[in-house]
Amino acid sequence: CGMPASRCDVDHNVDWALGGHTELTNLGPLCEGHHTVRHHTDWRIEQVAGLGGAILWTSPSGRRYLVEPERAVPVFRSTESVGAPF
Structure with a gap:
């Protein structure tokens, strides 16, 4: 699907x-x-964990389709984990 996000x-x-x-x-x-x-x-x-927002679709018959995002979702980290002074 080519619809922009x-x-x-x-x-x-998960609903x-x-x-x-x-x-x-x-x-x-x-x-x-x-x-x-x-x-x-x-x-x-x-x-799919670690793939920046990729979604795995599984059909009713069990066939699987991996859909990767155009751009990976950025990873955000706490400033505490990078040692920032504030």
């Missing part, structure tokens, strides 16, 4: 109603069509 819905990979957290590692942009497919069919999605 700015025009997509922000989707919880909020099922205990999913609202945090970067559980959120991803889905266009309206893919958001509908994800919630109203047996397709499943999950973010």
